[in-house]
Amino acid sequence: METKLTRLLNIKYPIIQGAMAWVSDAKLAAAVSEAGGAGTIATGGRESSWVEEQIRLAKTLTDKPFGVNIMLMAENKDEIVDIICNEKVSYVTLGAGNPVPYFERLHNEGIKVVPVVPNVKLAKRVADKGADAIVIEGSEAGGHIGSISSLSLMTQVIPEVDIPVIAAGGFADGRGLAAALVMGASGVQMGTRFYAxxxxxxxxxxxxxxxNAKDTDTVVTGALHGHSVRGIRNAMTDKYLDMEKAGAKEDELLKLVVGTSRTAPQEGDIEWGMVQAGQSLTAIKNIKPCSEIVDDIITEARKAITNAQIYLR
Ligand SMILES: Cc1cc2nc3c(=O)[nH]c(=O)nc-3n(C[C@H](O)[C@H](O)[C@H](O)COP(=O)(O)O)c2cc1C
Known part of the structure; x- marks a missing residue:
C-alpha cells in the first residue's frame, strides 16, 4: 500500500506506532518496523544512555526504518538530539515544545522531521519551516492531548498543508486507516493498539x-491546568478528579500524578499508576503480535476501501 508517507519513510504500510513514554522501546519499535509499519522509540523520562542503548538494540533487531520521539520539555533533549544525530535514525517525531530550532540539524544528518501538532496554526507553521510530515493528534488519543478531535483535525489541517499528514488519536483498526486515507491523510499513527x-x-x-477496557472507560486528568492526559479510569484518576472538583491546588494534584505514567506500564500498578490509553478501546480485544496487528489493519483497510466503491455508483 503506497502513500506519500510510505515513500517518505521507505516503509511498506502507512502505519506508524506512536511513541509511548515508558512503553515503546526498541523491541516494540523493531517489531512494528519488521511488520512493515514504522516503530518509534519513546524517550520521555529516560536517561540519554538508555536512549542510545535502545537505538543500538533496535538496529540489531531490524534493518528496516524506525524512529525516535523527542519530548521537547525534557531536560536532556539536547543530549538526545546528539545521540539521534550520531546514530542517524530514519525519522524523529517531536512534541511538547517548539520543534523548529531542531529542523536544520536533523535534516543535515538526513533524518526526517515529523512534528506532532494539535491544531491548524501549528501545522501550517511547521510545514512552512520545512517539516517533512506532520502527525495531527486528536483528543481521542492516549497520553497528552489537545482539544480538537481527529476528524475535525483531518477536515481542517489536510487541505492547508502540502506535506504528508499522519492522523492519530482513536485509530485502532483498518476501517480507521481507510477513513484517514479517504480524508486525504497519508497514514495513521496508533499508540494504544500497539500497547496491547x-x-x-x-x-x-x-x-x-x-x-478489558471499553469505549467509555477513559478520563482526562490535568485539563484545568493545561496538561490534559487521557488514560483508563482507576483509583488514581477518581481521586484526582474528585480533588479537582473540590478545588485542590495544582501542586496537590501534581503530587498525585507524578511518576504515574511510569508505574503503570513498568510496575503494573494499574490502580494508582496511569494507564494512558486512547478512546478506541472496545476495538482492542486481544494482545497480538505486531505482525498480526499490521496485517489485519491492512487487510481490513483494503476491504473497507473496496466496499466503499459502491458509493461511486
Ligand atoms: C501510553 C502512551 C504514552 C504516550 N507517550 C507519548 C510520548 O512520549 N510522546 C508522544 O509524542 N506521544 C505519546 N503518546 C501518543 C502516541 O504517540 C499516539 O499519538 C497516540 O497513542 C495515538 O492515539 P491512540 O492511543 O488512540 O492510538 C502516548 C500515548 C500512549 C497511549
Missing part, C-alpha cells in the same frame, strides 16, 4: 487493562 501487543514489554497487567 505481544512484543510490547510493558507490564502484562497494564496490557490486560487495555484489552
Amino acid at each position: 501487543s505481544q512484543e510490547c514489554t510493558a507490564h502484562l497487567d497494564a496490557k490486560v487493562k487495555i484489552v
Whole structure:
C-alpha cells in the first residue's frame, strides 16, 4: 500500500506506532518496523544512555526504518538530539515544545522531521519551516492531548498543508486507516493498539487493562491546568478528579500524578499508576503480535476501501 508517507519513510504500510513514554522501546519499535509499519522509540523520562542503548538494540533487531520521539520539555533533549544525530535514525517525531530550532540539524544528518501538532496554526507553521510530515493528534488519543478531535483535525489541517499528514488519536483498526486515507491523510499513527501487543514489554497487567477496557472507560486528568492526559479510569484518576472538583491546588494534584505514567506500564500498578490509553478501546480485544496487528489493519483497510466503491455508483 503506497502513500506519500510510505515513500517518505521507505516503509511498506502507512502505519506508524506512536511513541509511548515508558512503553515503546526498541523491541516494540523493531517489531512494528519488521511488520512493515514504522516503530518509534519513546524517550520521555529516560536517561540519554538508555536512549542510545535502545537505538543500538533496535538496529540489531531490524534493518528496516524506525524512529525516535523527542519530548521537547525534557531536560536532556539536547543530549538526545546528539545521540539521534550520531546514530542517524530514519525519522524523529517531536512534541511538547517548539520543534523548529531542531529542523536544520536533523535534516543535515538526513533524518526526517515529523512534528506532532494539535491544531491548524501549528501545522501550517511547521510545514512552512520545512517539516517533512506532520502527525495531527486528536483528543481521542492516549497520553497528552489537545482539544480538537481527529476528524475535525483531518477536515481542517489536510487541505492547508502540502506535506504528508499522519492522523492519530482513536485509530485502532483498518476501517480507521481507510477513513484517514479517504480524508486525504497519508497514514495513521496508533499508540494504544500497539500497547496491547505481544512484543510490547510493558507490564502484562497494564496490557490486560487495555484489552478489558471499553469505549467509555477513559478520563482526562490535568485539563484545568493545561496538561490534559487521557488514560483508563482507576483509583488514581477518581481521586484526582474528585480533588479537582473540590478545588485542590495544582501542586496537590501534581503530587498525585507524578511518576504515574511510569508505574503503570513498568510496575503494573494499574490502580494508582496511569494507564494512558486512547478512546478506541472496545476495538482492542486481544494482545497480538505486531505482525498480526499490521496485517489485519491492512487487510481490513483494503476491504473497507473496496466496499466503499459502491458509493461511486
Ligand atoms: C501510553 C502512551 C504514552 C504516550 N507517550 C507519548 C510520548 O512520549 N510522546 C508522544 O509524542 N506521544 C505519546 N503518546 C501518543 C502516541 O504517540 C499516539 O499519538 C497516540 O497513542 C495515538 O492515539 P491512540 O492511543 O488512540 O492510538 C502516548 C500515548 C500512549 C497511549
